[in-house]
Each structure stands twice: as C-alpha cells, then as structure tokens.
Amino acid sequence: MTTRVLARVTYLLYLGVFLSFLYVPLAVVGILAFNNSALPQFPWQGFTLRWFRAIAADPLLLRAVANSVVVGAAVVALAAPIGVITAFLLVRYRFPGKNLLYTLVLSPLVTPGVILGVSMLIFFDSLGVQAGLATAVLGQTSFIASFVLLIAAARLQKFDRSLEEAAQDLGATPLRAVLLITLPFLRPAVMAACVVAFLLSFDNFNTTFFLIGNEITLPIRIYTTVRLELSPTINAISVVFILLTVTMGMATELLRRRAST
Numbered sequence: 001m002t003t004r005v006l007a008r009v010t011y012l013l014y015l016g017v018f019l020s021f022l023y024v025p026l027a028v029v030g031i032l033a034f035n036n037s038a039l040p041q042f043p044w045q046g047f048t049l050r051w052f053r054a055i056a057a058d059p060l061l062l063r064a065v066a067n068s069v070v071v072g073a074a075v076v077a078l079a080a081p082i083g084v085i086t087a088f089l090l091v092r093y094r095f096p097g098k099n100l101l102y103t104l105v106l107s108p109l110v111t112p113g114v115i116l117g118v119s120m121l122i123f124f125d126s127l128g129v130q131a132g133l134a135t136a137v138l139g140q141t142s143f144i145a146s147f148v149l150l151i152a153a154a155r156l157q158k159f160d161r162s163l164e165e166a167a168q169d170l171g172a173t174p175l176r177a178v179l180l181i182t183l184p185f186l187r188p189a190v191m192a193a194c195v196v197a198f199l200l201s202f203d204n205f206n207t208t209f210f211l212i213g214n215e216i217t218l219p220i221r222i223y224t225t226v227r228l229e230l231s232p233t234i235n236a237i238s239v240v241f242i243l244l245t246v247t248m249g250m251a252t253e254l255l256r257r258r259a260s261t
Contacts, residue, residue, distance in 0.1 A: 026242060033235035040232045051236035058233070064221035067133060071208075071217060072201040074137040075144055079197045082141070083148025084190060090149075091156045106150075108143035113206025116143060121210045131213030139211040140201050147200060148193040155189035156182075195252045199245060 032040045036048035055061055090102055108116060120139045121131065129135060159182060167177040183190075205219040212220060218241070225234060 029235050029238045030242070032232060033239045035232065037232065040230055040235050051232040052240075054233045055236055055240070060216065061218075061221055061233075061237070064216045064218045067215055068202050068218040071133055071137055071140065072198045074133075075140045075201040076194045076197045078137065078141045079145040079148045080190060080194050082145040083193060084152045084186070086145070086149050087152035087156050091153050106146050109146050111143070113143075113204070114210075117207040117210030120207070124211070131211055133212070133215050135211040135213070136208050136215070136217070139207045140204055143207070144197045144200050148190075148197055151189050151193040151196065152186060155186055159185055192252045195248050199248055199252075203245070 031044075032042075033051055034047050034049070035042070035044055036046035036050070037044075086105055090098065090105075117139060120135070120142065124131065124135050163181050164174070164177040167181050168174060172180065203219060204217075205223065208217055209220060209223075216224075218237075222234060222237060225231065
C-alpha cells in the first residue's frame with residue numbers, strides 16, 4: 001500500500017512539474033500582455049488593453065500577419081492536393097520503387113528546417129528566381145505536404161474498397177466512384193490536414209527565414225522585434241497567436257474525431 005501511494009504521489013508530482021514547465025511561461029506571457037507597464041515585466045501596474053491596440057497601429061506587423069495568412073492559404077492550396085494524390089498512390093497501388101518513393105516524400109519531415117531552407121535558397125538562386133512570398137510557399141509546401149500525406153493515408157487505409165466496387169456495379173465510372181464515395185469519406189481527414197498545414201505554415205520560421213527575401217511573416221517580425229527591443233506588444237501578439245493556435249487545434253481535434261468514426 002505504501003509503495004502504491006508513493007508511486008501515485010511521484011506520478012502526480014511529475015505531472016505537475018511537467019505541466020508547469022509547459023504552461024506557466026504561457027500564463028506569464030498572457031498576464032504581462034495586460035500589464036500597464038512599458039516593459040514586459042512585473043510588478044503589476046494595472047490592467048490595460050493598449051498593447052493590443054498597438055498591434056493594430058503597427059503597419060509592419062499587420063503586413064506580416066497578412067503575408068502569413070496569404071502564404072498559409074497558398075501552402076494549403078498546394079499541399080492538400082499533393083498530399084491526397086500521393087496518399088492514393090502509395091495506399092492503392094503497387095509499383096517498383098514504392099518504398100523508395102515513400103521514403104523520399106517523408107524525408108523532409110526529418111530534415112532540419114535550416115538545411116531545407118538553405119538548400120532551397122541555393123536551388124532557387126541557381127534558377128535565377130528571386131526570394132519572396134512565392135519561394136516561401138514552395139519551400140513550406142515541400143515538407144508540409146508530407147504531413148497532409150500521413151493524415152490522408154491513415155484515413156484512406158480504413159476505407160472499404162467494396163463500396164467503390166458497389167458504386168461501379170451500379171453504373172458509376174471509377175473516377176465518379178472516387179469522387180462520390182471515397183472523397184466524402186476522406187473529407188474530415190482532409191479538412192484536419194488543411195488546418196494542420198495552415199498552422200505549420202503560419203508558425204514556420206527556419207525555412208521561411210531563408211526564402212522570404214525582403215518580405216516578412218509574423219514569426220520573422222516577432223524575431224526581429226525581440227532582437228531590437230523588449231516590448232509588451234510582443235506579449236499581446238503571443239496571446240493572439242496562442243488563441244489562434246488553440247482554436248484551430250481544437251478544430252483539428254474535432255475533425256480528427258469525426259474522421260475516426
């Protein structure tokens with residue numbers, strides 16, 4: 001009995017330390033975002049929303065947010081069809097070199113973002129392509145499509161092929177059977193993959209830093225601001241960023257649960 005109690009206490013202590021390590025810094029950032037102090041630090045000097053109003057008054061920050069949204073939407077538009085089509089290819093068909101292709105399409109997931117960004121910068125420079133939003137989109141798509149592939153493939157493996165065969169027996173063409181039967185089955189997983197792809201793009205720094213050129217995204221704007229000064233506006237941005245991530249993460253989880261049913 002004593003051993004069981006000790007194990008339970010140890011587990012609860014470990015869990016408390018672990019959760020504190022994860023969430024206490026976020027809580028501190030959230031509190032300081034509402035602190036009426038010119039520096040992001042304690043002591044508490046009163047409640048204020050002026051740091052959130054400062055976000056709307058910063059044209060560079062608004063431009064960075066707009067660029068992040070544009071890049072994220074473009075990455076989703078490219079990564080979603082690439083990932084889904086590749087999932088069909090790897091799940092449905094057998095062909096020589098399939099294992100090699102599977103390894104190649106997943107290799108960007110284990111490649112450090114710095115290496116991926118530098119290599120793609122050299123590649124685009126050799127083609128005479130100037131770095132900018134377009135190169136950032138292509139660079140992010142090169143590894144985010146792999147996440148879409150994994151999510152779509154996991155769902156596709158659960159699909160009963162006899163449903164497509166039944167549709168074809170009733171007169172549907174193979175393509176029409178896929179469009180009317182398989183894709184609706186994949187829709188929750190694809191939507192979840194799109195949310196994940198957008199979040200990964202919106203949050204990406206390493207690859208984007210080398211490929212964005214003279215443009216800026218939100219993570220890069222935060223990085224450059226922190227290098228120059230410590231401003232409570234960064235805390236306000238972080239709170240907005242955290243709320244956005246949590247909201248979209250919850251949406252992803254709801255879609256994942258729907259996909260698993």
